[in-house]
Amino acid sequence: MQTPLYYRLLMAIAKPLYQLKLSTKKTLPNETAQRFGKSYPAITINKPIIWCHAVSLGETNTAEPILKGLLANNYALWITNTTHTGFERVEQLFEKELANGDVYHSFVPADKQNIVENFLNHVNPIGALFIETELWATTLAILEQRQIASILVNGRLSQKSFDGYQKFAKLSESMMDNISLIIAQDSDSAKRFRQLGATSDKIRIASSLKWSSKANPLMISRANSLSKEWQLDKRTVILSASTHDDEESQVLQALQNLTTKFDNLLWIIVPRHPERFDDVAMLIEKSTGKTAARRSQDQKPSETDSVFLADSMGELGVWYALADMAFVGGSLVNIGGHNPIESAIVGKPIIMGQYTQSCQQVVDKLKNVGALQQVENKAQLQQAIKYWLNNPDKAKQAGRAGQQLAESFQDATNQQLAMILDCLGENEQYRIQNEMRLMDNAPVESKKIIDDFEPN
Known part of the structure; x- marks a missing residue:
């Protein structure tokens, strides 16, 4: 048409x-x-x-x-x-x-x-x-x-x-x-x-291909190395992944309130878009009064740093593996929410905002098994984090539930790949049959020319 x-x-x-x-x-x-x-x-x-x-x-x-x-x-x-x-x-x-x-x-x-x-x-x-x-x-x-x-x-x-x-x-x-x-x-x-x-x-x-995320051994290995290098064994790491404009400010306000009640918190922020890295660095400095430690400059968080800016590409899997819990961005602002399965597959409890229309069915499944909390604003975000900080066993249980759910859908790739290959095969057969019909219906003179050029 x-x-x-x-x-x-x-x-x-x-x-x-x-x-x-x-x-x-x-x-x-x-x-x-x-x-x-x-x-x-x-x-x-x-x-x-x-x-x-x-x-x-x-x-x-x-x-x-x-x-x-x-x-x-x-x-x-x-x-x-x-x-x-x-x-x-x-x-x-x-x-x-x-x-x-x-x-x-x-x-x-x-x-x-x-x-x-x-x-x-x-x-x-x-x-x-x-x-x-x-x-x-x-x-x-x-x-x-x-x-x-x-x-x-x-x-x-x-x-x-x-x-x-x-x-x-x-x-x-x-x-x-x-x-x-x-x-x-x-x-x-x-x-x-x-x-x-x-x-x-x-x-x-x-099944959605979003479920096909798998734990990357290289990312996990890097996370383990950084955990030792940064001496994180006594710290609680909270990840804010794929954040958008206005989400970092809400996250940082929640952090300010939580750091007065909980010791040794480290908040890793990963903005979604590289062009915003410098703006987020300035926002962190304004919020904390300190220059942000930045991954792009090969820096590491000191014992007194409460925020680290992970302004690199291709390392999101490292930060999920390193974290104790994760907030998945694009959800406190009306973007639609990013894929929470990357967090679930490495067994980390998840928090998302109310705007999850881009991945709603995935979010609903994770909520149903207790792996994900959904919040409407920064106050509720703070309460959700506080709940898991006060109940670490329940946080680990939530992470395990999400991981088991994600693993149960791992056949999504094979399902869709089989459908793609079938369609390609059927289309090729149709194309060949159509070409043969055109040849059969061609005028006699055209057929003679075609026959003359056929290989021996």
């Missing part, structure tokens, strides 16, 4: 505005050229390529086990991102594969026909994966025209997003018509995709 005319006109108008926006921002080498279909890394390997688009850091982490599974099945990957944090995470996760040509990497092409076609002409993928909710109408239409399988992996559609899509019914219908497969992470999302126009045969339900 062709995308509505109004959408194509909108994309044409948006292109120069998008170019102007990029010209005013700090961009990475070749970023602008990649976003507009001008220049891409050369392909040096002769394997079928699967394109995977993961918007940012969270989607990239979610996609990792699936992508590793596809590499193990002898596919090559072309991974695109929208944000710099997602782009940098791919560079970390697939350093070896990028070097040997099994993985290629660029920024996502803008959703305009000639740009998408330039990208696809270069990559020539046999399939395209989109992680969670990132769908683009023109891209899906072109993939369908080229008989390239398009799969929404770990699909999630909240009520808020559904309401937004419904306002553009024709556009949503075109996307649902053009996509090959939707792997929904829950029945509510599956129902909403169906209401937008996806036929039942295109929808599958599988």
